[in-house]
Amino acid sequence: MRGMRGRLLLLGGALCVIAATAHAEDVKRGGTAVIHMVSEQGVLNPALRASTGVYQISGKIIEPLIDKTYDGYVGVLATEWSSSPDGKAITFKLREGVKWHDGKPFSCDDVAFTAMNLWKKLLNYSTTLQANLEAVDCPTPYTAVFRYSKPMPLELLVAAMPDLGHPVPKHLYEGTDILKNPYNQKPVGTGPFKFVEYKRGEYIIAERNKDYWRGKQYPYLDRVIWRFIPDKAAAAAALEAGEIHESGFNGISMEDMVRLSKDPRFDFGSKGFENNVAHSTVEFNLRNPILADLRVRQAIYHALDIDFALKTIMRGHGKPGRGPIPSAGGANYTDNVPTYPFDLDKAKALLDEAGFKPDANGIRFKLRHRPAPWGEYTQLWAEYFAQAMKKVGIQVELVTNDAPGFLNGVYRDHDFDTANGWHQFRADPAVSTTVWLRSGAPVGTAWSNQFGYKSDKMDNLIDAAAAELDPAKRADLYHQIQKLEMTDLPVIFAIEHPFLAITSKKLRNHHNTPRWESSSWYDLWLDQ
Amino acid sequence: MSLPVPPLLAYAARRVVQAIPIIILIMIGSFLLIKLAPGDTVDALVGDMGGADPAFVARLRAEYGLDQSVMVQLWRYMLKLAQFDFGWSYVYEQPVITVLTSRIGNTMLLMVSSLAVAFTFGVALGAIAARRAYSWTDNMISTLGLVFYAMPSFFLSLLLILIFSVKLGWLPVGGIRTIGAFKTGWADVADVARHLVMPTAALSLIYLAFYMRLMRTSVLEVMDLDFVRTARAKGAGGARLMFHHVMRNALLPVVTLLGLQFSTVLGGSVIVETIFSLPGIGQLAYTSVVKRDLNTLMGIIAISSVIVVIVNVVTDLVYAWLDPRIELK
Numbered sequence: 001m002r003g004m005r006g007r008l009l010l011l012g013g014a015l016c017v018i019a020a021t022a023h024a025e026d027v028k029r030g031g032t033a034v035i036h037m038v039s040e041q042g043v044l045n046p047a048l049r050a051s052t053g054v055y056q057i058s059g060k061i062i063e064p065l066i067d068k069t070y071d072g073y074v075g076v077l078a079t080e081w082s083s084s085p086d087g088k089a090i091t092f093k094l095r096e097g098v099k100w101h102d103g104k105p106f107s108c109d110d111v112a113f114t115a116m117n118l119w120k121k122l123l124n125y126s127t128t129l130q131a132n133l134e135a136v137d138c139p140t141p142y143t144a145v146f147r148y149s150k151p152m153p154l155e156l157l158v159a160a161m162p163d164l165g166h167p168v169p170k171h172l173y174e175g176t177d178i179l180k181n182p183y184n185q186k187p188v189g190t191g192p193f194k195f196v197e198y199k200r201g202e203y204i205i206a207e208r209n210k211d212y213w214r215g216k217q218y219p220y221l222d223r224v225i226w227r228f229i230p231d232k233a234a235a236a237a238a239l240e241a242g243e244i245h246e247s248g249f250n251g252i253s254m255e256d257m258v259r260l261s262k263d264p265r266f267d268f269g270s271k272g273f274e275n276n277v278a279h280s281t282v283e284f285n286l287r288n289p290i291l292a293d294l295r296v297r298q299a300i301y302h303a304l305d306i307d308f309a310l311k312t313i314m315r316g317h318g319k320p321g322r323g324p325i326p327s328a329g330g331a332n333y334t335d336n337v338p339t340y341p342f343d344l345d346k347a348k349a350l351l352d353e354a355g356f357k358p359d360a361n362g363i364r365f366k367l368r369h370r371p372a373p374w375g376e377y378t379q380l381w382a383e384y385f386a387q388a389m390k391k392v393g394i395q396v397e398l399v400t401n402d403a404p405g406f407l408n409g410v411y412r413d414h415d416f417d418t419a420n421g422w423h424q425f426r427a428d429p430a431v432s433t434t435v436w437l438r439s440g441a442p443v444g445t446a447w448s449n450q451f452g453y454k455s456d457k458m459d460n461l462i463d464a465a466a467a468e469l470d471p472a473k474r475a476d477l478y479h480q481i482q483k484l485e486m487t488d489l490p491v492i493f494a495i496e497h498p499f500l501a502i503t504s505k506k507l508r509n510h511h512n513t514p515r516w517e518s519s520s521w522y523d524l525w526l527d528q
Numbered sequence: 529m530s531l532p533v534p535p536l537l538a539y540a541a542r543r544v545v546q547a548i549p550i551i552i553l554i555m556i557g558s559f560l561l562i563k564l565a566p567g568d569t570v571d572a573l574v575g576d577m578g579g580a581d582p583a584f585v586a587r588l589r590a591e592y593g594l595d596q597s598v599m600v601q602l603w604r605y606m607l608k609l610a611q612f613d614f615g616w617s618y619v620y621e622q623p624v625i626t627v628l629t630s631r632i633g634n635t636m637l638l639m640v641s642s643l644a645v646a647f648t649f650g651v652a653l654g655a656i657a658a659r660r661a662y663s664w665t666d667n668m669i670s671t672l673g674l675v676f677y678a679m680p681s682f683f684l685s686l687l688l689i690l691i692f693s694v695k696l697g698w699l700p701v702g703g704i705r706t707i708g709a710f711k712t713g714w715a716d717v718a719d720v721a722r723h724l725v726m727p728t729a730a731l732s733l734i735y736l737a738f739y740m741r742l743m744r745t746s747v748l749e750v751m752d753l754d755f756v757r758t759a760r761a762k763g764a765g766g767a768r769l770m771f772h773h774v775m776r777n778a779l780l781p782v783v784t785l786l787g788l789q790f791s792t793v794l795g796g797s798v799i800v801e802t803i804f805s806l807p808g809i810g811q812l813a814y815t816s817v818v819k820r821d822l823n824t825l826m827g828i829i830a831i832s833s834v835i836v837v838i839v840n841v842v843t844d845l846v847y848a849w850l851d852p853r854i855e856l857k
Contacts, residue, residue: 032708039576040815042621051576122587124580179591185621200620200630201807203707225708229805230815233686238701241693403575404567404820435581442582446574 031526032223033507036235036247040201040228045184046166047118050125052249052276055163055518057226060206061101062168062189063520065092065111066161068275068427069513073158076520077106077167077190078144081158087151087469094142098213100169101194108138113170115146117178125431126164129156155471159428162275162515192219192522203227212522220525236260239502245526246510248501248517249276254315254376260502270317270498272511276518277326278422278499280309280318280381282492283410286452288417290356290365297489299350301340303392304385306494313380318497323482324433326425326496328514331471332478337486347392364393371398372406372421377497382420411450412443423447423493429478434462437485453490540841547837551830552606558829559605562822563598569618569820570594576819592618605826614830615823619816624827627812632831634704635808637720638801639793641728646735647786653736654743654782655775661748669740677737681796685730685803692726699726702805727804731796735789739782746778753777779850787843791836 037056043049046058065078075081080093098106120130132152137145146152172183187195190213193206204226212218227244229235236256238244240263250257261268282300284291291297306320325333356364367389371382386396399416401409409415426432432447438459441448461484465477485491501517503510509523510516570588574580589595593604608615614624653673657666676684692699700706704723711719750756751774759773797810805811809828816825848854 034707040620042617042619053576122584124574124584127584128581199807200622200627201811202703202705202805205708223708227703227707227805229702230811231803231805234689234702234803234805237686237689237694241697241701243701401566402818404569404571405565407571407575408567445582445585446571446580448582 027220027508027525028527029217029220029525030222031528032225033221033246033521033524033526034225034227034244036238036244036251037204037226037228038230038232038235038249038251043184044187044195044198044204045168046163047114047168048122048179048184050123050163052518055515056248057204057206058166058187058189059191059518060193060224060521061187061191061195062166063191064162065094065165065167066158067513067519068162068515073162077111078161081154083152083154083469087153088148090146090148090152090154090157092144092146094144095213096142098190099211100190101188101209102169102172104169104171106167106169106190107141108136108144109141110170111144111167112136112138113174114167115144117173118168119164122178123164125426126160128435129160129164129431151467151469153430153467153469153471153474155474156428156430156466160426160431162518163426164431191520193221193224193520201228214522218522219520220523221521224521232256239266239504242504245504245507246501247503248273249499250375250377252502254313257500257502258315265505267503267505267510268500269511270500272501272513272516273498274328274514275427276424276499276515277328277496278424279321279324279326279493280377280422280495280497281420282385282494283419283421284451284490284492285414285417285419286490287414291367291417293354294489295350295354296356297492298340299347299354299392300389300394301489301492302343302347302350303394304388304492304494305342307342309381309384310495310497313377313384314495314497317500318495321493321496323486323493324423324437325429325478325482328425328496328498329429329478331475332429334479334482336479337483339486344391351392351394358393362393363395366395366397367417368415369396369398370406370409370416370419371400372410372419373400373402374422378421381495385418385420407446411446411448414443414450414452419450429481430466434465434481437481437490438462449490451490453488455484455488458484458488536845540845543841543844544837551833551837554833555606555609555826555830556602559602559822559826560598562817562820562825563601565817565820567820568594569822572819572821573618605823609826609830614827617821617824619819619821619824624823627824628809628827628831631808631812634806635794635797635801635810638724638727638731638797638806638808639790641724642732643735643786643790643793645728646732647739647782649732650736650739651743651775651779651782654740655747655770655778657740658744658747658751659770661744666744670744673737673740676733677741679734681730681734682799682803684733685726685800688726688730689803699723702803704806723804723806727800727806730804731793731800734796735793738785738789742782742785743778746781747774750774750778776850780847783843783846783850787839787846790839791832794832794835 039053041053041057044054044058046054046062063076065076066073067076077095077098078092079095083090094108100106115133115136119126120133121127132148132150133146134149135147137147139145169188172188173181185198192209192212194209196205196207198204206224208219208222229238232252235247236252239247239260257268260266284297286292310316310318322335323337327333351364358364369382369386372378382398386398389396410419423436435448437449439449439454461477461481465474468474468477501511506527508525508527513519570585570592574585593601617624617627620627653669657669660666689701693701700723704720706719756773759769764773797808798814801808801811802814813825813828
């Protein structure tokens with residue numbers, strides 16, 4: 001018996017060795033990965049524009065202090081991080097021996113300069129996150145100490161860093177007009193790929209960085225090319241013809257995605273988007289007296305067959321929402337919240353109770369609904385919403401508009417009864433999620449509280465959570481926020497869905513981190 | 529003593545001067561029209577970014593001059609335009625003139641090649657159809673023309689891609705060059721030509737049908753006229769009758785249409801350029817509307833109006849050449 005186990009162990013060990021060597025031999029170096037991009041990016045500086053469209057490109061060129069992997073947060077340009085007991089000083093140990101693409105060394109000066117001049121002043125979402133940042137000290141060239149006037153939860157800062165923590169080279173930005181700096185269009189970073197050329201409307205090319213700090217073997221690819229193909233059908237054809245290797249963030253239509261997923265040449269799925277989860281929503285304008293009645297909002301929730309919509313629109317890729325924080329939110333997420341299962345009779349009863357009886361034509365009241373133009377999901381979800389409401393006697397008129405029209409109509413003019421869009425979760429609820437529920441943001445701010453929802457209890461919980469240093473207490477506060485939102489219902493977080501990608505099987509090691517599209521792809525290789 | 533000015537040149541110069549107030553009016557009108565659309569480029573940008581805080585938005589608006597009243601913005605824009613300064617594109621983060629010049633070549637290439645194909649084949653097929661009116665050949669040409677005319681260009685484009693790129697693998701799906709191939713000289717020309725085959729076909733087939741129908745009617749009409757009978761009577765036959773007498777006269781309405789359609793092709797190129805991801809003016813116009821990139825859009829309108837004016841003048845000159853009875857005044 002004992003001998004058997006020993007042999008098994010030995011065998012297991014041998015297999016591991018074989019697997020490891022096989023893996024190392026398998027990797028082919030060289031080649032060019034061609035990636036589909038739907039829309040053009042004017043700014044390629046992630047310290048100026050926090051958006052996945054920018055990271056998709058800049059992530060290969062400019063690296064963050066910390067990245068998120070399936071094993072949790074790992075250091076990239078930082079190696080260690082810690083907080084003082086009062087939460088007012090957060091220290092990052094920086095990686096030594098890293099060079100910018102122009103050969104100059106990376107040091108704390110770059111981090112301090114970027115933090116004070118870009119992250120604090122110019123970067124969207126980061127200006128709020130870093131509002132209390134007073135200074136960044138550099139006691140040694142590889143130690144950065146962030147000093148805050150109010151306690152900053154280490155957990156929050158670390159969670160925000162993969163997106164909002166990209167340093168740029170001080171020597172190229174200091175003393176210039178940062179917004180007009182030409183390096184915003186030809187980024188210089190420390191990443192595995194160096195920027196080569198941006199041909200507007202056509203492509204961006206980045207080539208292998210021969211001096212990459214992870215070692216000479218990385219990156220495996222010679223080149224990455226991003227091709228701009230605005231038409232989704234044409235992009236699907238380009239995938240089929242083998243002209244592009246990958247399309248992420250639902251870059252082609254669901255119909256084509258499902259069709260190509262059956263093609264043995266492609267991988268399909270939501271893996272690699274765990275950090276980019278979004279909610280499909282129904283947003284109420286509480287200024288409308290009908291919708292101000294909680295029973296009406298509850299009735300609307302009960303009238304939505306979430307599972308049906310999930311199956312038909314998202315083809316099963318997603319799950320019912322449980323309030324403002326998605327299940328990807330880790331410890332801050334709870335599913336212990338009030339829910340509103342699909343129940344037409346209950347919906348009708350609630351509407352009757354609220355005093356909205358159907359007229360001769362079976363109509364109780366009418367709603368003007370603005371769907372956000374964020375693509376296939378929002379469009380179809382709006383159409384489903386209108387259909388579902390018809391069944392309980394609510395007539396919904398869809399007011400379609402393009403992005404600026406939607407943002408103005410909803411956030412500035414509040415000219416809507418209901419709206420739907422999606423709300424993207426950014427690693428920590430304090431980065432963008434709670435901004436949506438807190439009162440007091442100036443009118444017109446996109447993705448701020450457009451509902452006219454004001455609850456002192458909610459505001460206090462949000463403020464307390466943002467300043468709480470103890471992770472357990474912090475998580476408890478976010479659970480309370482979820483419960484309160486699911487009770488008050490200023491917005492229905494109906495479905496949480498990851499994005500989807502279709503990838504040629506020639507690409508290897510693809511989608512192997514929870515924010516893969518934004519990551520550096522140092523270990524991506526091409527089997528050809 | 530005044531210098532004798534050739535009448536042709538004087539005519540062209542006068543037409544150009546007349547065009548200036550028209551272009552100014554177009555610019556003011558378009559500016560106000562674009563301003564009527566809800567939201568501005570900052571809204572579009574924020575939408576793309578997935579949100580931003582109020583300070584960030586206010587700073588961008590001030591930076592782009594969008595915090596001023598529409599009239600102040602219009603005045604500033606027209607002042608700059610008077611100095612041939614098209615301003616800055618906040619979407620591409622480049623001067624508008626750079627954005628335009630990098631793309632105008634592709635669009636002109638596409639337009640000229642499609643119109644040339646459409647005109648040549650349209651006129652030829654139309655003439656053949658008219659010569660053999662109501663025959664089997666005529667019916668086939670006319671039916672085919674109708675099919676092309678009725679087919680939406682986006683559908684035709686996707687059909688071509690499906691057949692020639694996905695199934696057969698003969699032609700590239702889109703773009704203007706093979707990216708990352710870095711070809712030079714004739715290899716580059718051949719590469720661009722290969723990329724233009726399908727867009728040109730998609731754009732020209734619709735217009736081809738136009739010219740064909742018009743040419744057919746026009747030739748049939750001219751063939752019944754007295755001077756054709758006279759020509760035939762004095763012994764002109766076959767090719768000479770057709771090319772020298774009939775077609776030259778029948779071309780007049782077709783040339784009118786060609787001049788008029790130059791501007792429509794510019795519009796049609798929006799769809800074709802978008803589907804074939806050709807970096808041209810049409811695709812640029814579309815994205816500029818969506819992103820409310822006012823400066824770029826105004827630059828496109830300015831260039832397009834200049835092109836249309838020039839084409840109109842050239843059309844008039846071609847008239848005079850085709851039909852000596854028309855005088856340039």
